[in-house]
Amino acid sequence: MFDVDGIYNSQNQRIWAASSDEANEKGGIKMKQKFPKKVMVWLGVCSKGVTHLVIFDQGTLDHKVYIQNVLPVTLECGSKIFGEHWIFQQDGAKPQVHHLTQKWCQDKFPSFIDKDHWPSNSPDLNPLDYSIWDEFARAINWKTVISKTTLIKELKRAVKEIRQDVILQSCSSWTIRLQRVLKNDGCYLNK
Template sequence: MAGTYDNEEQRMVDRIKCIAFREARDEGARFINRQWIAQKIHRTTRFVTEWWEKLYDECFADYSKSGRKLKLSEASRNIILNGSGKQGKSSYIVAKEIAEKQNEYVLRKTIDNYRSREGLKPFHVIPKPLKTETHISNRFWFCDWLKDWTKEDFLHLAPSNEFYVWIVRRSNYQNDRVWSKSIEDIEDDERYREMVKNRVCIEIFVIFTAKKLHWVIKDKGESWTGQYFRDTILMQHVIPFLKNEENVIDPDEVIFVHDKAPCMRANMTQHLLQDNNIKFWGNDTWPGNSPDLNVAEHIGTVIKNEVEKKMLSETEHDRYRGETLKKHISDVLKNMETDIELFETLLCSYPSRLRAVKNANGRHTDY
């Protein structure tokens, strides 16, 4: 998130701003939070969190005895290698650590190049979603609202979601990178994936019931707008799917579930579902920022994992081709289409998911 002209002088200024904004918040400016500060200074929330509780004197680094190093010292190389395979040890953090411990000024690019020469590769971490007080309150209300539902009630749900399937999973920002020789060298390897350039991806929409899975593979170049969601996804796929007795336990009882994506949150979308007599959890029901409560997220994870295995088995020529990716996505979806055991297991997991939310005080759960 830092600008093109990011340098140590600018970082010092931004550190001071973090502390000043935090002091203003403590004096009564309650609208100020870490996300707000991050947007103001064009930094990550991790940067803000690291600096806003510190003293002003800690914002400055002394480089008076050090110039730009043409060659890394052995101590600096050890610091770089010791930071491998660990979250929070990006090149920026390692450069800062070298400056503090060795009094050496090393560019992030130098550290990246050294890591590459040592056979290390960058991976990225998938962060847990943050929960505001509003999110937490809504999640508690949602749990209470469903407290009397039985597992049989949940079998009438039809969860859905749309997501991207990448040839290699998408990377996040520089500070989310983890350098390692392989995924196996990193703890909790499900959270990390290799980073590559020019990643091809395909967007798909999935919906499933206790009886069947249905999907839409978005055409290349088609924008995922509210109009596309209503005209194509809902009118041509979701509504006919839910009204077909072969796909649901009871067409009169099935409930369409989707998160609060803009295409679903739009009033036109809500009215369209109402006009077609489709039951659904609307804006006043579904709690925002709650992927752990949408079991379709699990379906997406299964699809991504299976597709990733197939792509990794491809030869170098087909490894990064979009046609290969689309073929494997179709094959995985067809194999899952009638996996009733999986569908029922996910739908019946709602009671335990709701308990987990309460046990986590409304915050992120492991689902």
């Protein structure tokens, strides 16, 4: 989810100052809208790069929208890049585990890790969560984002700026994490 207020995580970004005026001078006071305009985005990643960006600017994402708008992009990109020899993996979000989504994936993808064979919501096994989203968000020129329209325009531009070396490092890390999870009998990793 991206909104027009940009990236700011109060838990990770702190300014130490003697007063609020001094904090503001150092960029420590961030104004946020009560209900900022936002969009949801979907992006796939593999060692060869990223898929086409899919942007949802209206409503929420359910299994019907996911099947109609995301899965065909995934199938097209995966087949174009890898031909008939690749495996599709999801992270276990509600639209992804719906029985119709699972059937679509089983019927269409050359190989697919279904919901019963993938650790749901595993932070250790999702390369998008631990590096690609950060790279993508940092590529956005937040100064140009003033509306939903400019946010979407900037998202489309910034996705092309995701560096290939970051993608390769993320995928390499994913392979190592997968091996460690297998050694740990499918349990979360201890850092």
